[in-house]
Amino acid sequence: MNEPIIVWFRQDLRLADNPALHAAASEGKILPIYILDDTNAGTWKMGAANRVWTHHSLIDLNTQLNGKLCILKGDAKKLVPQLIKETKAKAIYWNRCYEPWRISRDKKIKENLEIECKSFNGSLLWEPWHIKTQADTPYKVFTPYYRKGCLNHTAPREPLGKPDKIDIYSHQGLSINDLNLLPPKEEGGWGQKMTSYWDISEKSGHQRLTDFLEDGLNDYKEGRNIPSQNNVSRLSPYLHHGQISPHQAWYQSAFIAEHNKIPQKDLDHFHSELGWREFSYHLLYHFPDITHEPLQENFKDFPWHPDKSTLEAWKKGQTGYPIIDAAMRELWATGYMHGRCRMIVGSFLVKNMLVHWHEGEQWFWDCLVDADLANNSASWQWIAGCGADAAPYFRVFNPLLQSKKFDGNGDYIRQWVPELSKLSDKDIHEPWTLDENTLKKADIVLGNDYPKPILDLSATRNRALDAYATIKKKNNNDE
DNA sequence: TGAAATGTTGGGGCG
DNA sequence: ACGCCCCAACATTTC
Numbered sequence: 001m002n003e004p005i006i007v008w009f010r011q012d013l014r015l016a017d018n019p020a021l022h023a024a025a026s027e028g029k030i031l032p033i034y035i036l037d038d039t040n041a042g043t044w045k046m047g048a049a050n051r052v053w054t055h056h057s058l059i060d061l062n063t064q065l066n067g068k069l070c071i072l073k074g075d076a077k078k079l080v081p082q083l084i085k086e087t088k089a090k091a092i093y094w095n096r097c098y099e100p101w102r103i104s105r106d107k108k109i110k111e112n113l114e115i116e117c118k119s120f121n122g123s124l125l126w127e128p129w130h131i132k133t134q135a136d137t138p139y140k141v142f143t144p145y146y147r148k149g150c151l152n153h154t155a156p157r158e159p160l161g162k163p164d165k166i167d168i169y170s171h172q173g174l175s176i177n178d179l180n181l182l183p184p185k186e187e188g189g190w191g192q193k194m195t196s197y198w199d200i201s202e203k204s205g206h207q208r209l210t211d212f213l214e215d216g217l218n219d220y221k222e223g224r225n226i227p228s229q230n231n232v233s234r235l236s237p238y239l240h241h242g243q244i245s246p247h248q249a250w251y252q253s254a255f256i257a258e259h260n261k262i263p264q265k266d267l268d269h270f271h272s273e274l275g276w277r278e279f280s281y282h283l284l285y286h287f288p289d290i291t292h293e294p295l296q297e298n299f300k301d302f303p304w305h306p307d308k309s310t311l312e313a314w315k316k317g318q319t320g321y322p323i324i325d326a327a328m329r330e331l332w333a334t335g336y337m338h339g340r341c342r343m344i345v346g347s348f349l350v351k352n353m354l355v356h357w358h359e360g361e362q363w364f365w366d367c368l369v370d371a372d373l374a375n376n377s378a379s380w381q382w383i384a385g386c387g388a389d390a391a392p393y394f395r396v397f398n399p400l401l402q403s404k405k406f407d408g409n410g411d412y413i414r415q416w417v418p419e420l421s422k423l424s425d426k427d428i429h430e431p432w433t434l435d436e437n438t439l440k441k442a443d444i445v446l447g448n449d450y451p452k453p454i455l456d457l458s459a460t461r462n463r464a465l466d467a468y469a470t471i472k473k474k475n476n477n478d479e
Numbered sequence: 480t481g482a483a484a485t486g487t488t489g490g491g492g493c494g
Numbered sequence: 495a496c497g498c499c500c501c502a503a504c505a506t507t508t509c
Contacts, residue, residue: 225480343480382480394509395481402481461482465509 004031004169006083006092010102012122012242013057014202015064015166017159019120020093025163031087031171032069034058036179039075040105044291044373047366048183049335050240052191055181056200057241062176064202065166070173080109087171091115095122095242098281099373100288123239125156125246125278128285138286140295140388145282146275159247190332197334198237198369205243208235213256220266227327227338228411233270234336236370239277246274280378283388291377292358294386298471302386305354305467313454314349315363317416320453322429323403324348326416333416335369340406346383347397352460354467357384385468393468396461403429419449 005024009032012018024030036054038045046054062069072079080092096119097106110117121127131139131149139145183191199207212233216223223231238244250271257267283290294300313319317328327341337345342364349360361380365371381387385395407413410428414421420428422442427434431446432453439446446452 340480347481391480392509396509398482458483461509468509 002029002169003088003090004029006031006033006080006087006089008080008092008094009034009061009069010094010097010242011240012095012245013054013061014205014243014245015061016162016202017122017245017248018095018242019122019160020095020118021166022160022163023118023120024091024093025166029167029169031083031089031169032061032065033083033173034061034069034071035076035079036071036073036181037076037079037105040077040101042101044099044101044365047368047371048191049194049367049369050371051181052183052195053198053200053237053241053335053369055176055179056195057243058176058179058181060201060203060243065168068168068170070171071176071179072173073179076105077109077112081112083171084113084115087169089115091118093118093120095120096127098124098128098285100284100291103285121157123242123245124281125250125274126150126153128282131282138282139279140283142276142279142389145279146272150275150278156247156250159245159251193333194335194369197336200243202243205235205238206248208238209233209244209249209252213253214260217253217257217262217266217270218260221263221269224269225340225406227341227407228409228415232338233273236372236375237336237368240370240372240375246277250274277375279388280372280374283378284374287388290381290387291361291373294384295381295388296386296390299384299386302471303354303467304356307353307355310353310454311349311355311359313451314345314353314355318451318454319348320432320451321348321399321403322410322413322417322420322431323399323407326407326413329416331364331367335367337368338412340402341412342379343383344397344399344402346380347391347395348399350380350384351393351396351464352399352455352457354460354464357381357386394465396464398457398461400430400457417450419444 005027007021007024007030015021021030058069058071072083083089084092092113092115097103131145131153133139139149183189212235216231216233220231223229235244235249239246239249253267253270256262287295314328317325317332319325323341324345327337327345330341331337346360349355350357357380361376364376378387382390385391385393403413409425413428420431420442423431427438431439431444431450444450
């Protein structure tokens with residue numbers, strides 16, 4: 001009985017708290033595999049930043065598995081049965097994924113298998129089908145979803161350790177480089193610079209969690225809004241790719257909070273942020289169209305205003321609004337953006353620019369190392385006002401006020417928009433209001449060293465409110 | 480997990 | 495002492 005159990009790694013690129021691996025390793029020889037499946041992903045093939053992260057994740061995982069991770073590329077519906085035939089594997093285990101295309105693919109694979117197939121919960125605290133309202137419908141509002149649905153449900157399972165021993169069956173696959181996950185011509189290019197901001201491995205995911213819990217959890221509730229402070233966890237890419245599990249984050253944070261006497265509100269708030277991730281998965285599972293269709297029907301007729309040139313300025317961080325440009329440049333440089341800033345730039349795109357949220361969704365999908373179908377879709381719908389429990393459309397962020405409120409001393413702006421760094425803490429938020437002399441002293445020629453604002457905040461705010469009024473009226477007439 | 484417009488209140492300067 | 499105005503500081507409402 002030397003036939004292996006295949007353990008199919010997907011978005012759970014770790015050895016600890018990996019239920020599928022844990023079960024398989026306790027039963028015998030395992031064959032660990034990874035499949036880059038662009039065939040079935042369709043529109044939602046991994047974006048560029050996610051590929052870079054995956055490349056490095058696979059190197060780490062392969063090392064941890066003594067170089068025996070079997071790597072494949074192509075249609076998993078064909079590759080899995082083929083591999084089973086070649087290796088005479090007796091079973092295949094995996095941790096469940098929840099993207100619509102993965103659900104349908106995995107279901108088909110499972111249906112056609114002649115060997116045992118077991119799936120496990122590796123990446124959610126509460127799986128989408130467990131949480132229902134009293135009326136047996138999915139939740140559409142976060143607070144009752146989280147409070148009544150999740151917190152009153154059974155507690156999340158405790159994390160598992162690494163398997164005591166892993167007996168690995170070798171099978172030749174591709175090399176990691178064969179997957180071509182890095183962008184072409186990577187000599188000091190975008191992908192390489194981006195990874196200099198990160199340490200990509202299971203071990204460093206845990207280090208990040210530990211560092212955050214020690215330094216950032218205290219005052220998390222307030223401090224998380226300030227992009228220049230270290231109160232955000234920056235765990236999202238590790239959670240997305242599975243270097244850490246939400247279960248580990250949930251329980252370790254509770255443990256540290258008690259040990260370090262962290263205020264309850266800070267721990268609760270961190271847990272609730274994990275809850276938002278769960279909520280996104282809940283929505284994507286029950287409303288799989290949210291990746292492309294607004295959840296609120298009346299938004300189908302929304303009068304968007306496509307504009308290539310302002311969209312380019314937004315993507316490049318050249319809008320003339322320092323807080324927006326800082327955030328967009330952080331995204332490009334690091335593959336990450338602070339959460340508060342994601343709301344600010346999202347509101348700016350969708351409301352001030354009046355550009356369809358699909359454009360933001362696509363750009364983030366390509367640029368974020370934590371790009372996650374559930375979180376990305378649900379969050380863009382949230383900021384656009386067309387999603388579940390969404391920010392009302394009329395809630396238009398004013399980037400200037402947000403900038404003064406959450407980056408008061410301009411530290412974040414100075415980091416990412418260095419051409420403004422000589423301006424005072426007060427002036428740096430609004431260079432377009434400054435007189436010639438002040439600008440000159442800071443070595444800035446507006447329109448040359450730094451752009452003039454691409455749009456007027458007040459006028460575009462009113463334009464957005466008018467646009468909203470058109471679909472609101474339509475909706476009322478329908479009823 | 481807003482912002483702006485509008486309304487209200489109360490202190491202080493001033494005739 | 496008093497009314498009047500100004501305006502900051504809140505509070506409420508509206509989008």
